[in-house]
Amino acid sequence: MIQIAVLGYGTVGSGVVEVIETNKTDINKKAAEDLAVKYILDLRDFPGDPYESKVVHDYNMILNDPEVKIICETMGGTKPAYDFTKQALLLGKSVCTSNKELVAAHGPELIKIAKENHCNYLFEASVGGGIPIIRPLNYSLTAEHIDSITGILNGTTNYILTKMDREGADFEDVLKEAQDKGYAERNPEADVEGYDACRKIAILSSLMTGKNVSYEDIYTEGITKISSADFKYAKQMNKSIKLLALSRDTENGFYAMVAPFLISRDHPLFSVSDVFNAVYVHGNMLGDSMYYGRGAGKLPTASAVVSDVVDCARHQGKTIMCFWDEEKVEVADVTGARRKFFVRIPAEKREAAMAAFGALAEVNVGLAKEFAFMTQEMTERDFDEKIEKIGGCINRIRIMA
Numbered sequence: 489m490i491q492i493a494v495l496g497y498g499t500v501g502s503g504v505v506e507v508i509e510t511n512k513t514d515i516n517k518k519a520a521e522d523l524a525v526k527y528i529l530d531l532r533d534f535p536g537d538p539y540e541s542k543v544v545h546d547y548n549m550i551l552n553d554p555e556v557k558i559i560c561e562t563m564g565g566t567k568p569a570y571d572f573t574k575q576a577l578l579l580g581k582s583v584c585t586s587n588k589e590l591v592a593a594h595g596p597e598l599i600k601i602a603k604e605n606h607c608n609y610l611f612e613a614s615v616g617g618g619i620p621i622i623r624p625l626n627y628s629l630t631a632e633h634i635d636s637i638t639g640i641l642n643g644t645t646n647y648i649l650t651k652m653d654r655e656g657a658d659f660e661d662v663l664k665e666a667q668d669k670g671y672a673e674r675n676p677e678a679d680v681e682g683y684d685a686c687r688k689i690a691i692l693s694s695l696m697t698g699k700n701v702s703y704e705d706i707y708t709e710g711i712t713k714i715s716s717a718d719f720k721y722a723k724q725m726n727k728s729i730k731l732l733a734l735s736r737d738t739e740n741g742f743y744a745m746v747a748p749f750l751i752s753r754d755h756p757l758f759s760v761s762d763v764f765n766a767v768y769v770h771g772n773m774l775g776d777s778m779y780y781g782r783g784a785g786k787l788p789t790a791s792a793v794v795s796d797v798v799d800c801a802r803h804q805g806k807t808i809m810c811f812w813d814e815e816k817v818e819v820a821d822v823t824g825a826r827r828k829f830f831v832r833i834p835a836e837k838r839e840a841a842m843a844a845f846g847a848l849a850e851v852n853v854g855l856a857k858e859f860a861f862m863t864q865e866m867t868e869r870d871f872d873e874k875i876e877k878i879g880g881c882i883n884r885i886r887i888m889a
């Protein structure tokens with residue numbers, strides 16, 4: 489019997505307990521040993537909950553219990569999750585987490601501590617919720633040189649953009665509706681400003697390079713400036729707008745970014761709608777592969793945490809290799825990246841734009857006060873200089889090739 493402790497009895501933590509209970513026959517068979525939840529750590533009490541008797545408030549009870557071999561950290565945030573995780577790993581207890589903030593901030597250090605103490609720090613649920621993406625990068629694609637990852641990694645923003653696309657609604661209205669329905673947080677900043685997707689692409693980029701990509705080095709732009717007019721133009725161009733998180737290993741160095749992009753109908757990420765996430769990976773031998781599913785939610789995320797628990801149970805006393813060193817990756821400036829841009833400017837700047845950009849393709853949806861166009865391919869630096877020269881724009885959106 490392997491005893492487990494769950495830290496944090498919120499959405500994901502209660503999901504972990506539910507997954508272990510619901511699928512216990514399958515899970516125990518796959519783990520080759522029976523798994524049981526012995527403790528649930530939370531500040532609150534849960535009177536009437538079937539697991540009420542397992543709730544404890546003192547973390548030391550878990551640390552000091554030699555029967556507890558695996559800990560599921562589903563608290564979120566870095567405090568006290570960082571200290572709790574480190575203390576557990578130093579005692580040789582494996583930790584499985586859904587906590588992307590902690591993995592992005594301290595992943596390589598915690599992986600190293602786990603290795604030194606013959607246990608595991610696993611984080612399948614930290615990116616893409618229930619979608620298997622950490623394991624494919626870590627095990628399945630080890631024969632590949634991965635040169636590009638493109639992901640829709642945030643369910644909240646994908647839901648908002650999908651609604652804006654389908655209903656022609658504006659950002660603020662859809663956000664409010666999503667909050668009222670409980671799909672978006674009351675404080676939506678981490679999602680709508682792209683910070684959540686930034687943490688997730690930092691984790692994937694680190695696994696892609698085998699070194700540490702700091703989330704602080706990743707250029708991040710959210711979706712708050714996207715309007716219903718932008719979607720009108722997108723439709724006219726047979727495209728949609730998605731918040732993409734990408735990593736590129738190029739001749740000019742490695743870079744990663746999060747920003748809204750226009751993508752065409754024929755791009756595999758075009759059809760990833762609502763709260764769904766997807767990760768599109770390019771390797772030099774395999775070519776393209778895509779991983780799709782529910783990127784958030786209680787049971788999908790908990791399922792990924794429990795899959796890590798099963799892996800820990802199968803590898804007791806052994807560390808599963810994870811190639812994520814502490815050495816920092818030099819992240820190149822995005823200003824050197826080349827792409828086409830879609831631009832909206834006030835109508836009176838039309839001549840100036842034609843002079844600055846040369847060949848451009850007009851996009852007309854009948855908004856008389858403005859002039860909109862697609863540029864030729866150019867570097868972000870060139871683009872910024874030209875826009876500055878004409879005195880700014882109403883909005884600009886990058887176009888995915």
Ligand code: HSE
Nearest residue numbers: 641642643644783784
């Ligand atoms: N807020 C996140 C999202 C939850 O909307 O995708 C999953 O990390």
